[in-house]
Amino acid sequence: MISRSSTPAVDAVRAEPRSAGAVATLMVVVFLSLLDSQIVATALPRIIGDLGGLDRFAWVTTGYLIAGSAAVPVYGKLGDLFGRKRVLLISILVFLAGSAACGLAQTMTQLIAFRVVQGIGSGGLFISVLAIIGEMFTPREGARYHGWFSLTFGAASLAGPTLGGLLTDLADWRWVFLVNLPIGVIVVLVLAVRLRLPARPEKARIDHTGVILLTAAIVAVNLLTTWAGTAYAWNSPIIIGLAVGCVLLPALFVIAERRASDPVVPPRLFGDRTFTIVVAVGFVAGFVGLGIVNYLVLWLQAVLSLGIQQSGYVLTAMMLGVVVTSYLSTRRIARTGSYRWYPTVSMILFAVTAALFATAGTGPALATVCLLLFGVAGGLNSQALSLAARNTAARDDIGAVQGTATMSRQIGTALGVSxxxxxxxxxxxxxxxxxxxxxxxxxxxxxxxxxxxxxxxxGLVISLFLDDITLSRS
Incomplete structure (x- = not known):
């Protein structure tokens, strides 16, 4: 439920941390978390040539992503328990340690292991910033800063491949990891000095059972969607075992959460209708919006016979659609306080563009329009759902709410790909x-x-049940 209480600690939050330096530094943290996958992908051919391990190179990315997705809800809850600033700084330090180790890796096995460490750190970056913005500002004010996330995403997507290529060609592939260190050190110092948030109790109970079961469930889902039908046949013992785990582990997690004194994902959150709908719509958005991206690339190259460079240009239209629409929609939400129809229109556009993609004889020009519309669909729900979830969350549940909503979208993406x-x-x-x-x-x-x-x-039908609760100014 919405928390409208005002205390000296909360008032201090509203007055103290609104410096441009603190907020700008938080955006740098988001930029680092988004930049890493983009910049590393460009350097992979050179990494394989140096370290070998062609049969395992995909895990340089896969291990990073799985570790990050498993860590997201855990970091969100830890921030609620022990303070978001502390958790953010720890996640940055873990990310930097993983980056340094990756830059010093001597074998592909070492690099993959260090990427997992780096991924564990990265999982706390975006979700912690999201929760900190939610704690620093009222939901209405915070909507403006959600638009900055969109611009940061666009900047990382554009800068990543170029920066990765430059570092690899002019220096060495190791610098795609080591470049994080000087930036990260500056970020840590600025946040340590400039960011002021209310203190949390020094002692809090960690739901160890819930953390273990949730992490295992997320890893199982990601491994299943990564391996099924590719590395292993659908009827292989490993895939069957993972499928059983994907059913059994969540069931055990729900049981554990009902018994935990301070669960990772408090069951009471689902008593909030807005939160439940946000989780459901976010799952569908991840399933159809991100789960299908790889197949759009295949469609451009195999069906429309576009080259790699042409495909890149056309896909840029989709990325621009996501970034611009997300930014403009959050600015409008900040002005009006209403997020109600954005997820609904998003689902309509997903269905319409999918029908256009299925139309035979689609040429490059229409493909660009279709991808632009698809990007607009993604941009309309990405920040609106997050703002809706934050709007009805109590201050002490911001991390758990945002972490669960983000996890739902990521699981939807993984299952959509599979x-x-x-x-x-x-x-x-x-x-x-x-x-x-x-x-x-x-x-x-x-x-x-x-x-x-x-x-x-x-997803459209579910979104129609989303209540239009004006973003709170308090």
């Missing part, structure tokens, strides 16, 4: 006859795009 991949493999007999025939790929991808439509419509 689900759409399964649909693609169902067309393997067709593709095997002529793997270079664009018509064969078009047939397989058409099935994927058609499947998006009913899922997006389910």
């Amino acid at each position: 689900f759409f991949g399964a649909l693609m493999t169902s067309r393997i007999p067709v593709l095997a006859e002529d793997s270079t025939d664009p018509a064969a790929y078009a047939d397989a991808l058409r099935l994927v795009f058609i499947a998006v439509i009913p899922i997006a419509l389910i």
Whole structure:
């Protein structure tokens, strides 16, 4: 529920940390967390040439992402318990330690292990900043800063590949990791001095059982979606075991949370209708919005026969759609206080653009328009849902609320990738006859795009139950 209490500590938050330096430094933290995957991807060919391990290089990215997604809800709750500033600084230090170790790695196995450490740190960066903004500002004021997240995402997406290429060519691939160190040290020093937040109790109970079960469940989901149908057959013992784990572990987690004195994801949060709908719609948005991105790339190159560079230009339209729409929508939400229809319109656009993608004979020009609309759909819900969740959250639950909402979207993305991949493999007999025939790929991808439509419509129906609670000014 909305907390409207005013205390000296809260008033101090409103007066003290609103310096440009503190907020700008928080945006740098977000930039670092978003930049890393972009900058490392560019250097991977050089890394493989130096360290070898071609058969395992994908885990340089996969290990980082899985570790980060598993850490997100845990960091959110730890911030509620022990103070968000403390947790943010710890996550930055873990991220920097992982970055330094990656820069010194001598084998591919070492690099993968250190990337997991770096990913554990990265999981706390964005979610901690999100929660800190929620604590520093009222929901209405915070909407303005959510727009900055969108611009930061755009800047990281544009700067990452270029910066990664420059560092790799002019210096060495190790600098794509080591470059984080001087920036990170400055960030830590500025936040330690300039960021002022209310103190939390020195003693708090950590839900160890919940943390272990939740982390195991998230890892199981990510491994299942990564390995199923690719590294291992769907009927292999490993995939069957992971599938069982994906059912059993969440069930055990729910039981543990009901018994815990201070659970990682408090069950009482789901008594808030807005929070429950945000989690559900966020799951669908991740499923259809991010889960299908890899197949859009395949569609451009295999069906429309666009080159890598052309595909990059066309995909830029989608990225611009996400960034610009997210920024403009949050600015308008800040002015009006209303977020009600943004997720609904988002789901409508997801369904419409999926229908357009499934249309035979789509050319590059229409493809650009479709991808732009798809980006607009993603931009309309990304920040609106977060603001809706924050609006009805008590101050002491901000981290748990934002962490759970973010986790829901990430799990939706992972399951979406697996689900759409399964649909693609169902067309393997067709593709095997002529793997270079664009018509064969078009047939397989058409099935994927058609499947998006009913899922997006389910999200649309759920979003209609979202109450229009004006963003609080208190």
